[in-house]
Amino acid sequence: MSNYIKVFTGEINIAQRIISDLEKENIIPVVKDQTDSGLTPLFGSSNSVLKQVFVHKDELERATPIIENLKGKLQS
Numbered sequence: 311m312s313n314y315i316k317v318f319t320g321e322i323n324i325a326q327r328i329i330s331d332l333e334k335e336n337i338i339p340v341v342k343d344q345t346d347s348g349l350t351p352l353f354g355s356s357n358s359v360l361k362q363v364f365v366h367k368d369e370l371e372r373a374t375p376i377i378e379n380l381k382g383k384l385q386s
Contacts, residue, residue, distance in 0.1 A: 316363070317363055317374070318361075318362070318363040318377060319360065319361070319363075324384065328363055328376075329363060331380055332365065332376055337376075339364060339365050340363075340365075342362040
């Protein structure tokens with residue numbers, strides 16, 4: 311993963327929106343589930359909804375404004 315840079319860690323719904331916006335610009339992100347293990351708890355936990363989104367370092371310059379724009383929309 312040394313060629314990939316983490317651009318977001320957070321709730322699954324925001325991560326999905328970031329992924330969608332990146333894919334519209336032909337940037338293919340890598341998504342990692344932020345759980346403690348490979349086991350999914352029966353009743354869920356707060357960690358089970360966290361995702362990490364990574365982009366290739368060659369696409370970081372294009373991805374950053376897309377992510378910042380979305381964060382700005384979500385904060386207002």
